[in-house]
Amino acid sequence: MKKYSCSHCRMxxxxxxDREYPKFCPTKELTRDDIIEIEKLYNEDNNKEISRISAEIEEEFYCKYTRVEEIIEFAARLKMNKIGIVACVGLMEESRTFAKILAKHNFEIYSVTCKVGAMKKTEITGLDEEKTTITGDIMCNPILQAKTLNNEKTDLNVIIGLCVGHDSLFYKYSNALCTTLVTKDKVLAHNPVGAxxxxxxxxxKLLND
Incomplete structure (x- = not known):
């Protein structure tokens, strides 16, 4: 039997x-215990403050601020000082520009590119050499990127253009809170929603069986 979820909902x-919840709605299925559990999580660490500040920024600057400006506002209101820039080597110019903007707003910056460590795909991942002819043998290294920024004790890490999967590993190993400025899409000029x-x-073709 097909499992319905939020993507099937039009309500x-x-x-x-001001409407009815569909039968499959996860909101409708919440129990009081479920809500209490979630409320407890919002009271852990600084989760409530992060949520409150995010809501304030959304309300105050809706359709007024770019994502660059929202990140700056978010970091400033959370009194963050050191920003990590997690950069794709193909987007270093954009990363440098972002670093200049952050510096103008009195943040300390530490950036680390995806090729840090110069480790080889064939040695680390076991990838066949013939499968590295287009992109080269030096691997993207999101785990080392995360470890480097962990050592730098960054307050917030901003991802600029990591590949699918590499971004997942970075999120997994980053100690600091993360947000994404650029989502890589090599075909659509980094605008994946275009597809x-x-x-x-x-x-x-994306909908063809």
């Missing part, structure tokens, strides 16, 4: 609060 009563907008035309 969005969780937002609007979703084009499923009726150029990207029909």
């Amino acid at each position: 969005l009563n969780c937002k609007h609060q 979703l907008y084009q499923t009726d035309t150029y990207y029909k």
Whole structure:
């Protein structure tokens, strides 16, 4: 039997609060104990403060601030000092520009590129050499990126263009809170949602069986 979830819902009563929840809605299925458990998590560490500041920024600067500006505001309100920049080697110019902007707002910056360590794909991952002819044998190294920024004791790490999977490993090993400035899409000029907008035309193939 097909398992329905939020992507099947057209009501969005969780937002609007003026309609009926569908039968499969996870909000409808919440028990009081479930809510108490989630509330406890918001009271752990600085989770409540992060949530409150995120909501404030969304409300105050809705459709006014770029994501760059939102990150700056977020870090400033949380009194963060040291920002880690987690950069794809192909986006170093963009990373340098972002670092200059952060410095102008009195943040300390430490950036680390994906090729840090100069470790080889064939030696570490076991990838066949013929499968490295296009992108080269020096591997992207998100675990070392995370360890490097952990050693630097960054307060917030900002990802700029890590590949799919590499970003996942970085999130896994980062001690600091993370956010993403650039999501890599080599085909769509780092605008991955473009493929979703084009499923009726150029990207029909994504829906083909």
